[in-house]
Amino acid sequence: MNTAALTTFKRAFGIELPIVQGPMSGASGPDLVAAVANAGGLGMLPVWGRSVDDAKTMVAQTKALTDGPFGVNLRSDFKQLDHISMAVDSGVSLIHLFWGDLKASAIHARSMNAMMIVTVDDAATAKAALDAGAHALIAQGIEAGGHVLSETPRDELLATVLDLGGEVPVIAAGGLATPGDVARVVNAGAAGALCGTRFVASEESIAHDVYKQTLVGAGASATVRTEVFDIGWPNARLRALRNSTYEMWEKAGCPKSGQRPGEGDVIMTRPDGATVPRYHAMAPGKGMSGEFEAAVMYAGMGVERVNDIRPAAEIARDLVSELSI
Numbered sequence: 001m002n003t004a005a006l007t008t009f010k011r012a013f014g015i016e017l018p019i020v021q022g023p024m025s026g027a028s029g030p031d032l033v034a035a036v037a038n039a040g041g042l043g044m045l046p047v048w049g050r051s052v053d054d055a056k057t058m059v060a061q062t063k064a065l066t067d068g069p070f071g072v073n074l075r076s077d078f079k080q081l082d083h084i085s086m087a088v089d090s091g092v093s094l095i096h097l098f099w100g101d102l103k104a105s106a107i108h109a110r111s112m113n114a115m116m117i118v119t120v121d122d123a124a125t126a127k128a129a130l131d132a133g134a135h136a137l138i139a140q141g142i143e144a145g146g147h148v149l150s151e152t153p154r155d156e157l158l159a160t161v162l163d164l165g166g167e168v169p170v171i172a173a174g175g176l177a178t179p180g181d182v183a184r185v186v187n188a189g190a191a192g193a194l195c196g197t198r199f200v201a202s203e204e205s206i207a208h209d210v211y212k213q214t215l216v217g218a219g220a221s222a223t224v225r226t227e228v229f230d231i232g233w234p235n236a237r238l239r240a241l242r243n244s245t246y247e248m249w250e251k252a253g254c255p256k257s258g259q260r261p262g263e264g265d266v267i268m269t270r271p272d273g274a275t276v277p278r279y280h281a282m283a284p285g286k287g288m289s290g291e292f293e294a295a296v297m298y299a300g301m302g303v304e305r306v307n308d309i310r311p312a313a314e315i316a317r318d319l320v321s322e323l324s325i
């Protein structure tokens, strides 16, 4: 265990538990982020899919629920500079960047004196993040749920990024769901652990209850890495549960978009009445209705060890229970 790295990470970000709640569009809303921050962990609020005004409202809602530290999660490839300004002006000076060239976002975040955490997936992206002045790196391995650029298993990636990181704290992510998982990566030198799927199955997550229950019932070989759920986010690999849509497509010989079976079927309806077609990247969320099983349900390879739905604070505290901190 690298006690110095753990201490540096906790001090730098004002947290007590070296646990980061993965930013997850469709799962991490203000309630979840605030619950983790109030428990002493680091909450992450994804706002990259929102307008600046909507994002500002979500930041204000979160701040109303916690005085603890949390960050906002933005897509590097979208160059969401106005979102960065809004976050800092709203009193949130921690920006988490993922997906693509981070230069423009990093320069702007630095000019606003924001702290910066960057998700990295190989040596090149780790170096780019360090050159850009990242205050911590998240080494996200191929086991992770959601959209994942990494081609490398988490523990191998962690070792690579730790070598490059020097004094900069490195957080491990991907397939971490239990206190034993967290202890393992911390013993390997990580300054903390980021968990996503484990927090989807929390009481505060805004994922639909059917999605949460499906995670709890999922087994070891439940996930696939695929680009098939591409509507709304094309040409991007993600990890999710194998489901009937995936199997129908596989059985048809994995045809290209536009030639897939059931394309155009409406499988879910959102609370505002908008419909969600088959192969969409949107997972079942609170207030939606429809054929949930056919929709994408993001999950990491640790899903087989997610066995209950609990309050997020309990999950966060439990995750560190095998660490001597």
Ligand SMILES: Cc1cc2nc3c(=O)[nH]c(=O)nc-3n(C[C@H](O)[C@H](O)[C@H](O)COP(=O)(O)O)c2cc1C
Binding pocket: 022, 023, 024, 025, 026, 027, 046, 073, 098, 119, 140, 143, 144, 145, 146, 147, 173, 174, 175, 176, 194, 195, 196, 197, 198, 200, 283, 298, 299, 300, 301, 302
């Ligand atoms: C439902 C879901 C949605 C996600 N959405 C985002 C996102 O909006 N931004 C982001 O940086 N990562 C996103 N991720 C990745 C997580 O932040 C995290 O890196 C990943 O879940 C870690 O792997 P694990 O699920 O095996 O714990 C998402 C993951 C899931 C499961």
